[in-house]
Amino acid sequence: xxxxxxxxxxxxxxxxxxxxxxxxxxxxxxxxxxxxxxxxxxxxxxxxxxxxxxxxxxxxxxxxxxxxxxxxxxxxxxxxxxxxxxxxxxxxxxxxxxxxxxxxxxxxxxxxxxxxxxxxxxxxxxxxxxxxxxxxxxxxxxxxxxxxxxxxxxxxxxxxxxxxxxxxxxxxxxxxxxxxxxxxxxxxxxxxxxxxxxxxxxxxxxxxxxxxxxxxxxxxxxxxxxxxxxxxxxxxxxxxxxxxxxxxxxxxxxxxxxxxxxxxxxxxxxxxx
Amino acid sequence: xxxxxxxxxxxxxxxxxxxxxxxxxxxxxxxxxxxxxxxxxxxxxxxxxxxxxxxxxxxxxxxxxxxxxxxxxxxxxxxxxxxxxxxxxxxxxxxxxxxxxxxxxxxxxxxxxxxxxxxxxxxxxxxxxxxxxxxxxxxxxxxxxxxxxxxxxxxxxxxxxxxxxxxxxx
Numbered sequence: 001x002x003x004x005x006x007x008x009x010x011x012x013x014x015x016x017x018x019x020x021x022x023x024x025x026x027x028x029x030x031x032x033x034x035x036x037x038x039x040x041x042x043x044x045x046x047x048x049x050x051x052x053x054x055x056x057x058x059x060x061x062x063x064x065x066x067x068x069x070x071x072x073x074x075x076x077x078x079x080x081x082x083x084x085x086x087x088x089x090x091x092x093x094x095x096x097x098x099x100x101x102x103x104x105x106x107x108x109x110x111x112x113x114x115x116x117x118x119x120x121x122x123x124x125x126x127x128x129x130x131x132x133x134x135x136x137x138x139x140x141x142x143x144x145x146x147x148x149x150x151x152x153x154x155x156x157x158x159x160x161x162x163x164x165x166x167x168x169x170x171x172x173x174x175x176x177x178x179x180x181x182x183x184x185x186x187x188x189x190x191x192x193x194x195x196x197x198x199x200x201x202x203x204x205x206x207x208x209x210x211x212x213x214x215x216x217x218x219x220x221x222x223x224x225x226x227x228x229x230x231x232x233x234x235x236x237x238x239x240x241x242x243x244x245x246x247x248x249x250x251x252x253x254x255x256x257x258x259x260x261x262x263x264x265x266x267x268x269x270x271x272x273x
Numbered sequence: 274x275x276x277x278x279x280x281x282x283x284x285x286x287x288x289x290x291x292x293x294x295x296x297x298x299x300x301x302x303x304x305x306x307x308x309x310x311x312x313x314x315x316x317x318x319x320x321x322x323x324x325x326x327x328x329x330x331x332x333x334x335x336x337x338x339x340x341x342x343x344x345x346x347x348x349x350x351x352x353x354x355x356x357x358x359x360x361x362x363x364x365x366x367x368x369x370x371x372x373x374x375x376x377x378x379x380x381x382x383x384x385x386x387x388x389x390x391x392x393x394x395x396x397x398x399x400x401x402x403x404x405x406x407x408x409x410x411x412x413x414x415x416x417x418x419x420x421x422x423x424x425x426x427x428x429x430x431x432x433x434x435x436x437x438x439x440x441x442x443x
């Protein structure tokens with residue numbers, strides 16, 4: 001290869017990196033245009049991928065059907081007892097709602113969206129959803145499912161938006177133990193488990209505790225369920241404890257999400273379970 | 274130029290790019306997936322034309338940058354460097370051996386991750402590198418190597434099936 005031609009190739013290879021450093025909106029414009037243009041293809045391919053992966057899951061499920069049957073019977077027994085308890089709780093809530101009318105601010109507005117694209121590598125645990133600024137979705141809006149917290153919006157185009165998942169290594173969420181009330185910081189690590197750091201050495205957090213958002217930082221409302229503690233151990237520095245948290249949401253099977261739109265006043269969220 | 278072979282290469286390229294961009298998740302196991310673009314760069318350098326491998330790497334890197342949410346341009350540059358190194362290496366190794374294909378893809382997959390990590394470190398600082406970086410890169414590279422050991426030979430048989438093996442870019 002001639003030196004001149006080689007120099008041109010090197011310039012072409014470096015050009016995108018330089019452009020994205022100098023002209024910040026450039027990459028976002030290119031990406032948004034690509035996602036918008038190929039939206040139907042992404043939707044179709046996502047459908048195909050989900051169904052293909054679903055075949056293996058179904059085959060695996062068939063092998064464990066007897067064990068699952070026993071487990072489900074046990075669950076039905078437990079749930080019957082739980083229903084009775086919940087009926088009592090429901091009556092209690094009805095009474096409390098009459099006493100505390102100021103809490104009745106109406107449900108937070110939500111936008112239902114479908115996932116149309118997922119990041120291609122572990123570097124970007126990000127998904128693209130099929131709703132955007134036209135539907136009121138803006139940057140930093142919390143994203144949830146009926147199971148719990150999913151992540152937050154990092155950018156929005158007119159009819160798409162990108163959502164960073166909790167598992168992304170740059171994701172940080174203020175969290176607390178629902179039972180122990182210990183406060184920490186949840187960090188994504190690119191894998192299924194989340195790491196809750198900066199827990200006090202005297203904290204009483206234990207395996208099986210539910211972790212919810214702390215409401216600190218102003219992005220996530222307080223009380224959104226995140227996951228359950230799987231491990232608690234002392235940090236390398238010996239000054240703090242850390243906990244490994246398994247999220248309630250299975251990010252590999254995520255298909256639909258809800259974006260919480262901003263509202264005035266205190267943000268509240270009640271766990272449906 | 275044997276036009277039938279050129280047509281097969283074009284079709285293979287389109288299918289591979291489409292698969293990696295739109296259906297890559299099908300091959301994913303526990304967040305680990307093979308790097309089909311890297312396999313294709315090695316295939317191109319070893320089987321088709323080693324001199325144009327860096328240009329192919331730039332095109333694939335750009336595609337990767339467009340259809341991801343990482344730092345724009347980092348994939349293009351890291352793939353280009355890998356393409357350049359692969360094209361130099363292709364002169365010095367036995368290019369028809371499936372073990373060499375696997376080992377090359379393993380090493381260059383690791384190299385691609387590390388070059389990308391260095392670029393991210395320079396652009397974003399250490400916050401851009403995940404804590405379990407070493408393990409993930411290792412498993413991704415192993416998976417890529419296993420796929421490459423089979424795929425490169427398969428691609429070769431596919432494009433030269435019942436055609437002459439003359440050099441397309443001579």
